[in-house]
Amino acid sequence: xxxxxxxxxxxxxxxxxxxxPFLEIQNVTKxxxxxxxxxxxxxxxxxKGEFFSLxxxxxxxxxxxxxxLAGLERCTQGRILIEGQDITRMPPYERPVxxxxxxxxxxxxxxxxxxxAFGLKQxxxxxxEIRSRVSEMLELVHMSEYARRRPDxxxxxxxxxxALARSLAKHPKLLLLDEPLGAxxxxxxxxxxxxxxxxxxxxxxxxxxxxxxxxxxxxxxxxLAVMDxxxxxxxxxxxxxxxxxxxxxxxxxxxxxxxxxxxxxxAEEDRVVIQSDDTPGEIVMYHAHPLAIGTPVxxxxxxxxxxxxDEPPSDDRNWIQGTVREIxxxxxxxxxxxxxxxxxxxxxxxxxxARRTAGPLTWDDSxxxxxxxxxxxxxxx
Amino acid sequence: MTxxxxxWLFTALAFGYxxxxxxxxxxxxxxxxxxxxxxxWGGFSTRWYAELFRNEQILSALWLSVRIAAMTATLAxxxxxxxxxxxxxxxxxxxxxxxxxxxxxxxxxxxVILGLSALLMFVTLEQAIGWPPGRGMTTxxxxxxxxxxAFVAVIVQSRLSQLDVNLEEAAMDLGARPWKVxxxxxxxxxxxxxxxxxxLGFTLSMDDLVIASFxxxxxxxxxxxxxxxSVRLGVSPQVNALATLIVVxxxxxxxxxxxxLxxxxxxxxx
Numbered sequence: 001x002x003x004x005x006x007x008x009x010x011x012x013x014x015x016x017x018x019x020x021p022f023l024e025i026q027n028v029t030k031x032x033x034x035x036x037x038x039x040x041x042x043x044x045x046x047x048k049g050e051f052f053s054l055x056x057x058x059x060x061x062x063x064x065x066x067x068x069l070a071g072l073e074r075c076t077q078g079r080i081l082i083e084g085q086d087i088t089r090m091p092p093y094e095r096p097v098x099x100x101x102x103x104x105x106x107x108x109x110x111x112x113x114x115x116x117a118f119g120l121k122q123x124x125x126x127x128x129e130i131r132s133r134v135s136e137m138l139e140l141v142h143m144s145e146y147a148r149r150r151p152d153x154x155x156x157x158x159x160x161x162x163a164l165a166r167s168l169a170k171h172p173k174l175l176l177l178d179e180p181l182g183a184x185x186x187x188x189x190x191x192x193x194x195x196x197x198x199x200x201x202x203x204x205x206x207x208x209x210x211x212x213x214x215x216x217x218x219x220x221x222x223x224l225a226v227m228d229x230x231x232x233x234x235x236x237x238x239x240x241x242x243x244x245x246x247x248x249x250x251x252x253x254x255x256x257x258x259x260x261x262x263x264x265x266x267a268e269e270d271r272v273v274i275q276s277d278d279t280p281g282e283i284v285m286y287h288a289h290p291l292a293i294g295t296p297v298x299x300x301x302x303x304x305x306x307x308x309x310d311e312p313p314s315d316d317r318n319w320i321q322g323t324v325r326e327i328x329x330x331x332x333x334x335x336x337x338x339x340x341x342x343x344x345x346x347x348x349x350x351x352x353x354a355r356r357t358a359g360p361l362t363w364d365d366s367x368x369x370x371x372x373x374x375x376x377x378x379x380x381x
Numbered sequence: 382m383t384x385x386x387x388x389w390l391f392t393a394l395a396f397g398y399x400x401x402x403x404x405x406x407x408x409x410x411x412x413x414x415x416x417x418x419x420x421x422w423g424g425f426s427t428r429w430y431a432e433l434f435r436n437e438q439i440l441s442a443l444w445l446s447v448r449i450a451a452m453t454a455t456l457a458x459x460x461x462x463x464x465x466x467x468x469x470x471x472x473x474x475x476x477x478x479x480x481x482x483x484x485x486x487x488x489x490x491x492x493v494i495l496g497l498s499a500l501l502m503f504v505t506l507e508q509a510i511g512w513p514p515g516r517g518m519t520t521x522x523x524x525x526x527x528x529x530x531a532f533v534a535v536i537v538q539s540r541l542s543q544l545d546v547n548l549e550e551a552a553m554d555l556g557a558r559p560w561k562v563x564x565x566x567x568x569x570x571x572x573x574x575x576x577x578x579x580x581l582g583f584t585l586s587m588d589d590l591v592i593a594s595f596x597x598x599x600x601x602x603x604x605x606x607x608x609x610x611s612v613r614l615g616v617s618p619q620v621n622a623l624a625t626l627i628v629v630x631x632x633x634x635x636x637x638x639x640x641x642l643x644x645x646x647x648x649x650x651x
Contacts, residue, residue, distance in 0.1 A: 033473070072550050092553045099554045105547035109569045122556030170555065 013047035014223065020084070021045035022206055023069075023174060028078030030064050030230075038064040040230035041078075051200050051207045053217040055253075056227035062210045065227075066176050069208065070099045082173060093122070098172035102179040104163035106151040112138070112162050113147040119170040137165040140199060157188050164196070168203060177209040181216060193220055214254050218242065226250050242302075247381040251300040256335075258306070258346050260299040264291045272378055274299060278344050281316040287378045301376035303335065303349040308361065309368040319370045320346060324361050336361060338369065405628060412621035419616045429622040439607055439623060446587055446604040449518060453525040454582035458575055460526065461533025461582075468534070469541040487531040496595030499524040503596060516598030524596045525586040532585065533578035540574035540645060541567075573645040580638040584631050 013019045023046040030039040039061040046052050054062040067073040069080060071092035079088045087095055098119070106115050116137050120130045138144045141161035151159055160180065167175060180196065181189045197220050200207050211217050217224045218238040225235045226249075234246040245251035248259060262276030262283060267290050274283040274297060283299055291297065312319050322338035325345065329352075336348045348369055350360070361367060412430075416423025433439060464484050471477070487495060503513060503520050513519045544567070552562045568575075590605040597603065604627070611620055 070550075070554055072554070092550070093556045093558055097554075099551070101547045101551055103545060103547050105545060105551035107548060107552070107566060107570075118552070118557075119555030122561075166551075166555070 013050070014045070019047060022048040022050075022083060023208075024079075024081040025065075025069075026079040026081070028065070028068060028080065029076050030061070030068060030073060031076045037061075037230045039068070042227075042230075042232050043078075044225060044232065044235065046206065046208065048206055049204055050222045051197065051209070051220055053209045053211055053221040053224040054227055055211055055214060055217040055224050057253075058212055060227045061230035062227050063178060066099070066178055066208065066210045069174070070097055070176055071095050072099075096173040097176060098167040098170055098174075099176040099178065100163050100167040100180055102182055104151075104159045104183075106159055106162055106166070108151055111148050111150055112143060112154070115151070115162055116166045116169050119166065123170065133169055137169045140168070140202075141165045156183055156185075157192070160184060160192065164199070168199075168205065171203075172205060174206050174208065177207060179211055180209060181213075182211075189216075196220065218254070226253060228253075244377055245300060245379070248298055248300070248379055251377070251379065256303050256347050256349075258301045258303065260301070262297055262299065264293050264295045264297060267291050267293055271373065272297070274378070278340070278342055279318075279320050280312075280342075281319055284317050284373050285376060285378050286374045291378070291380070295380060298379040299376055300379055301371055303347040304333075304351075305371055305375035306346070306348045307370045308348065308350060309370050312368050313370055318373065319368055321366070321368050322346060324363055324365045324367060327361070327363065336367075338367060408621055409625045409628070412618065412625040414618060414621070417618065419618055419621065429618040433619045433622045433626075436619060438602075439604070439619070442602050442604045442607040445518065445601065449522050449525065449603065450583045450586035452522050453529055453586040454579045456522070456526045457529040457533045457582040458579050461530040461578060462537050462571075462575065464530065464534040465537035465541055468538055484531060484534050487528040488535070490528075492528075492589070492591040493595075495528055496524065496592040499527065499592065500595045516596055517601035520596040520598070521593050521601060521603065524592050525589060528592070529582040529585050532581055536578045536581065536642070537571060537574050540571045544570060573641045577638040577641040577645075580634045580641075584634045584638075587627070587631065 023044075025042055025044040025046075028039060028042050029037065032038050042061075042065060054065060056062045064073055068075050071087070071090060071094075075088055079086055081087065082096065087097075107118065110118070113134055116134045117130050120133055125133075134147075135144065138147055141164055143158065143161050143165060146154065146158060146162075151162070154162065160183070164180070177196075181192055184192060193216060209217070209220065218241075221238060223235060223237050224241060226233045226241065228249060234241060234250045236244075241250060241254055245254065245257075251257045251259070260274075260276045260278040260283065262274040262278070264272050265275045265282070266273035269290070270286055270288060272285055272287045272291055274285065276283055276299070285299060309319070312321070320338075320340055322340040322344075324336050325339045326337040328335040328337075332352060334350050334352055336350065338346045338348055340346060346369060411419060411422075413425050413427060414422055415426035415428065464480075468477070468481055468484065474480075499520070500516075503516060503523075506512060507514065513523070548566055548570070549562050552566045553559070557565065588605065589603075590609055593603045593606060597606065604623075608620055608623060611617060
């Protein structure tokens with residue numbers, strides 16, 4: 001998986017209250033004809049050099065937001081600023097922004113070279129300048145030997161590279177990517193993830209990517225925003241969103257999660273004790289903010305944070321009992337679906353440390369599962 | 382069983398083709414007839430072709446028809462493309478349905494009605510504003526443009542609706558202004574449809590007898606009108622020769638137009 005090595009100064013830009021955002025989206029709303037809110041009062045601050053992802057299911061408004069950044073869609077309300085300059089009403093052909101389309105949108109009547117040169121020609125650069133930039137771009141995406149081909153003579157992966165080269169050729173301040181890997185098959189997609197991140201690091205352009213694939217967003221982004229129904233639910237680094245989801249929706253959207261409903265019975269300074277119908281004993285979790293007694297809460301636990309045990313813990317806290325119903329062997333890990341005696345199904349992920357044909361657990365085994373007080377989060381939304 | 386069926390299929394096919402093409406084949410064969418009598422075979426000869434090319438009346442009619450057809454096709458491509466663009470790109474304007482219907486109406490309207498209404502309009506216009514002065518080449522061209530642009534609009538519309546909107550957006554995103562997008566991106570991509578539309582418009586205009594008869598005036602006699610009147614006076618074998626030439630030209634035009642459309646459909650399908 002590609003992991004971004006980053007300049008620490010960039011990494012912390014969003015935590016620094018004095019840092020000037022590169023792109024500011026202020027209360028942007030898009031209402032389509034018929035009154036549907038595609039994007040509903042979205043505000044975001046994105047910093048220079050970030051690889052930012054908008055993540056959400058189809059129809060959540062992420063593509064509309066991206067198209068508003070490109071100028072292809074008008075904002076009903078709100079403002080968009082790049083380096084302090086208001087570009088809300090600027091037509092697409094004047095914005096210092098370029099976009100890579102999901103369908104790639106390569107011009108079918110032009111060669112690869114001409115496609116990449118198109119944007120540069122609009123800037124009226126000299127012929128020599130254009131040629132050198134085109135070859136630089138084609139080299140960047142390893143497509144130099146295909147310069148004279150036409151788009152219909154290229155494979156999907158090659159077209160994707162040409163589209164990327166074309167959108168980067170003008171050295172935009174901001175590059176928008178609409179599902180850039182959506183049309184590639186799985187193997188190629190994983191390889192291209194690496195490349196895209198590498199290219200972004202090399203050119204240093206701020207990238208905003210739209211994707212519905214949470215794995216893609218997690219592995220490639222410096223930060224990501226989870227969207228649903230035109231609103232942003234949470235913004236954060238991949239690990240923040242994964243480990244500290246703000247709501248049940250975000251917890252369920254990113255990765256697998258087990259949710260236990262309950263009520264707060266005791267609130268201590270940094271811990272809460274929760275009574276749940278889903279577990280035989282009480283649940284004790286760390287929680288930074290104090291919660292009132294009786295507050296309905298949801299405990300979110302990732303499958304890999306659960307532990308398989310031979311017997312219930314002595315303190316009768318943070319455990320659950322069940323029977324193995326299904327086993328998913330994935331090679332490196334196995335996923336067990338455990339049916340509890342309280343009619344719930346809990347997912348547990350176990351790393352396959354030893355090589356063996358059958359895992360330590362098999363169907364219909366009775367198991368005890370436990371977890372630590374810092375293994376999950378307590379959600380109130 | 383299959384043998385029988387294929388025999389019947391073959392016979393039906395042969396009858397079908399004979400029904401469609403036997404008259405034309407007869408015409409072509411008799412254009413090489415040496416005899417002055419159209420229905421009596423008098424040996425092979427190309428003398429009627431030679432005579433045809435000495436016939437001033439037919440040649441000037443041919444030249445007039447070609448000029449009208451070229452003008453018609455060009456204007457029809459411009460108007461038809463504009464109509465098609467409006468229909469495909471502007472999906473939300475109030476009278477869109479009405480406009481779409483009116484663009485397509487000439488396709489199904491009887492030619493007699495088109496010709497008569499065009500004639501009435503020209504007469505009224507001349508009385509009201511003095512233009513067009515009389516009837517002739519101009520009026521025939523205008524009348525031809527009205528019905529051929531409908532055909533062009535249909536052809537271009539089908540091509541445009543297959544065009545990825547993202548292509549235009551990408552061009553704008555890369556810094557091209559809307560007019561430039563139209564000329565550098567849209568026009569080259571739909572050019573096969575434009576050429577096909579032009580050829581079809583040219584052919585339709587060359588073929589037309591009914592509308593031209595209504596709206597032409599003294600001194601403006603198109604080729605089909607000459608053919609028709611000479612047939613009524615008694616068929617000269619020259620007309621056979623002329624008809625053969627027209628069939629060849631029209632067939633070539635239609636085949637090229639069809640080939641272009643086919644190629645573009647195959648490209649779009651990929």
